[in-house]
Amino acid sequence: MDETIFYGESVEERIKRRFSESSTNRNMDSENPFYVGDLGEIHRQHMKWKSLLPRIEPFYAVKCNPDPLAVKYLASLGVGFDCASKTEMEQALYSGADASRIIYAQPTKQLSFLKYAHQNNISLMTFDSQEELLKIKNSYPEAKLVLRILVDDTHSAIPLGRKYGAPIQTVESLLHIAKNLKLNVVGVSFHVGSGCTHANAFYHAIARARDVFDQAKSIGFSFDLLDVGGGFNESTITSDKGATFEDVAKVLGPTVDEMFPSNNVRVIAEPGRYYVGGPAYTLCVGIVGRRTIEEGQTRKYMYYLNDGFYGSFLMPTLDKIKLNPKVLRKDGKYYYDHVLKDEKTYPCTIWGPTGCSLDCVIKDGKLPELNAGDWLYFEKFGAYSVTAATTFNGFEKPDMIHVNSFKE
Ligand SMILES: Cc1ncc(COP(=O)(O)O)c(C=O)c1O
Structure with missing residues (x-):
């Protein structure tokens, strides 16, 4: 390249x-095809994110476009990374991201990748099943676990809920299992679906996350991380894509502040399309x-x-x-x-x-x-x-x- x-x-x-x-x-x-990437556009998207959602730390979803120069550039801007595999974790580390700025956001993990995360102190990771809890207990018991919950993703171009996300009725039992295994569950994540067209989808998802925070407290956990996932559109033009980033930010920022008023809760997101889709x-x-x-x-x-x-x-x-x-x-x-x-x-x-x-x-x-x-x-x-x-x-x-x- x-x-x-x-x-x-x-x-x-x-x-x-x-x-x-x-x-x-x-x-x-x-005669080969080629892409022209404008890192300046990525930079401007980042500035917009910081100005409209100052409390929410973006962790770029590498899967969306792992262009090495873009990933390095985002790392230099202080953006974190959502990684789904060893290769993506390696890339994020190689690009200059600290392990603390990486979330291994794949609810079902290949064992060797989990071990790689352990060796490299990538401790933040999602789960949505008891099987995964047992796997983590055996391979990385000190990991900081984020429970990915199922939310309404019907207002999105690519719903993800039929594959990942714990249905709300399973949450209590998962938290009890984690407690019995002495695992460290630190928060909640969700994904409203890629290409989300309704800003209110974030409102409802955050309300559900709030319930899970309260449930977790009654079981003896003290959550301090909310991950609002991806689903942000790149465009400022409403057109057929529905909610723009600005529309979503207007709902998301105030909703987070209303339902999670304490600054002791760290809020992150996993935008992909937002950074590179424009x-x-x-x-x-x-x-x-x-x-x-x-x-x-x-x-x-x-x-x-x-x-x-x-x-x-x-x-x-x-x-x-x-x-x-x-x-x-x-x-x-x-x-x-x-x-x-x-x-x-x-x-x-x-x-x-x-x-x-x-x-x-x-x-x-x-x-x-x-x-x-x-x-x-x-x-x-x-x-x-x-x-x-x-x-x-x-x-x-x-x-x-x-x-x-x-x-x-
Ligand atoms: C776990 C997770 N986070 C973030 C993203 C990025 O989503 P988007 O590009 O819609 O922001 C995806 C996309 O599939 C995902 O699966």
Whole structure:
């Protein structure tokens, strides 16, 4: 990966530089797809978080986009990390995060990962079952445990509750088991679901967490940690995504203060999409081939890209995200941020590069007439994209290049 960060350069300038460099650099395959990450956007999101939710410490969910430069940058800003595996914990530590700024937020843990957490003093971790309590008792009895509870996640694009989160009726028995095992349960976590569209989902989840704090007190625990999970949208535009970050902050901040007035309760969150799902990442993909289909008077095109369903588009496709390809380069001319006015468009399908017919990115597109060698781009493409990309059929994951547009 190219570790150079171009300060003050715009995304458009960086894209042009990439094309001009790849024409002279023999080691760079100019036909590979690439992302441009703008660390300045991540920085601005962080400033906004601090100003709107000053009491809540963000622990970035590495799974959302483990771009090494972004993780290092976030560590340098003092952000903590939500990690789900040994690899993510290693990355967070390597990037400069202190073990105390990491939560191992995977309720079901691989034993070897749990041992890794122990060896590296990553003591904060979630659980939601008695089986996990027994595992932790055997491998890391001093761990600081956070009970992940089930909350209403029906107002989200990707509900997580059918997999994780202890149903409220199991909470009392779990806490008793933990007490009998002399384990150190320190608080509660929840996740309202990724891409949450209702700010009030946080209100109800916090009310439920408050009940669990009170229940825990009666069993002899003294909780001091509330983890409000992820689910924060990156966008400031309400549109079809429902609640913006601002909407959520207006509910979340006051609700936390009302229900957890004591500053003795530390409040953390696990935002993923919020940091990297906005303008921070642009995906640039090349057209490597085309087929023309004549159907009566209608002409259609099939475009084949250098990235596809088995690459960056896997999770966006499964999540049914509406894709909006824009023309980046056509006949050697750049159109970044420019609308191609008066250009005739044609119906098209857009395919990834592998031999699999499931590898279709867009089934009903409309684009100007393009050809092999032309490029498209997808804006706001950093969340749950490259992180799930495979190398099926030998197609490599896109490169990552960076700018930093942040100004004090
Ligand atoms: C435990 C946990 N925390 C945080 C996140 C990040 O969620 P989001 O990107 O919606 O903020 C996820 C996403 O799946 C998750 O599973």
